[in-house]
Amino acid sequence: MIQAPKGTFDVLPEDAARRELLEGHARKILGAAGYRRIETPTFEATELFARGVGEATDIVQKEMYTFDDGAGRSLTLRPEGTAPICRAYIEHGMHKLPQPVKLWYLGRYYRAEAPQRGRYRQFSQVGAEAIGSATPETDAELIVLLADLLEAGGVRRTRLHLSSLGTPETRAEYRAELVAYLRAHESLLSDEVATRIDLSPLRAFDATDAGTREVMQAAPKLLDRLAAEDAQHFAAVRALLDDAGVSYELDPTLVRGLDYYTRTVFEFASDALGAQSGVGGGGRYDRLIEQLDGPPTPASGWAAGIERILLAAGAPPPAAELVDLFVALASPDGRRTAFELSRAARRAGLQAQQELGNRSLKGQLRHADRIGARYVAIVGDGASKGVAGGAAGLVSLKNMESGEQRDTTADEVIPTILRGIRP
C-alpha cells in the first residue's frame, strides 16, 4: 500500500476548514494594514537560498531538498519565504514603487528534518514582509500584526521573545568577546559547553548546570554592546510595544535562522506546544536585498507556521456549512428537473445539493437529514400522484425542521426557501 511520504500529511476536509478560516484571518488582518498578497514559485535557484539564507545556517547545511533540473541547473524546494520575496522585489524593480512595499504570503515550504509533532518536511507558513523602511514603527507594526493573527487564530499561552542583534560587525566583535570570557572561565563550565566554546558560544546561555549558569550570569550580553544607533532603534521598538500593551521577554540568546538579520529579532512561542514551541518569528534584515545584488534596502518581516498555530489553538473545526436544500428523486422522471433545480438554487445563493447516488427515497431523506438539509425537494413524484405526463414541474417540498410537507411547483421552490430562511 502506498502511503504519504514521511513528514508529509493530507489535509482532510475538516482540517481544510480550519486552515481556510486562519487564511481568512491573515487576509483580513494583514490586508487592513496595507499588506498585499504575493506568491513566488515553489522552487528556486539553489544559489538564492545559499546566499539569501546563509551558507552556514542549518537550513542550507542540512535541510534543503535540492535537485538537478535535468539541464545542469541546481534547484531547491523553497525552505522559507523571505529570500524568494526579496528576489522578486529586485527582479520586478519594486524599489521604484512607494516604499515600503508591504507583502504577505501563505504557502508550502520544505525542509528535510526529522519529523515529529509540529515539525514536518512539507509545512505551511504565513508571512509578512515590509521592504524599504528602516523605521522602528515598521518592526513594531509587524510584531503587533503577528500578535493579532495569533490571537485571532486562538493560539493559547503565547510568549514573545524579543532582542536586537545589532549589526553583523557588532555581532562578530561580541562573539569574540564572549569566546574570550568563556575561555577565561573554562574550568567552571560543563564539559558540553566547554567543548563547544568556539563552535557555538551562545549556547552557553541555554545551559542548565549550576557551574555554567553561574558563569553566564556575569557574561557579556550582546544587548549591552549595541552601537548607539542600534540601541536607539531597539529602545524605540520597545517603547511602541509598551504603548501597545504587548508584553515581551528580553531574550539575549535569541538567534534566528537567517544570517542576515540586523537589529530587531523576535519569536512567539506557545506553552501549548511541546518541544517545538516556536509558532512564528522574524526580524529586520537590512543587508539581505543588497546581498542578493539589489540596491541597499532596509526590510523587516516574519513567518509563522500554520500547523503549529493550529496545534497551539487546539480549536475544534468550524461548524459545517448549512445545506439549504437537498433535491431528492422519487423516480428517474425527475432527473432533469432535479438537476436544473439544484443549479438554479445555487445561482440564487442557496447551498444546494442533489441526489447523486441511486438511493431509495427513504435513503435519500435519511441522507438529507444527516447532512443537515433545511429543506428537501422531492421531484419526479408526479406519476404516483396521477398527474399527467409525470408532471416534471410538480415538487413536494419538505421543511425538515417542522416536518411540514406540501406540494408545489419547481418554480416556487426557491422563492419559498428564500422566504423561509431569510424572513
Ligand code: ATP
Ligand atoms: P524551529 O526552531 O522550530 O526549527 P525555525 O527557527 O527553523 O523553527 P523559522 O525558519 O523561523 O523556524 O520558521 C518560522 C515558523 O515556521 C516556525 O516558527 C514554525 O512555526 C514553522 N516551521 C519551521 N520549520 C517547520 C517544520 N519543519 N514543520 C512545521 N513548521 C515549521
Ligand code: MG
Ligand atoms: Mg528549524
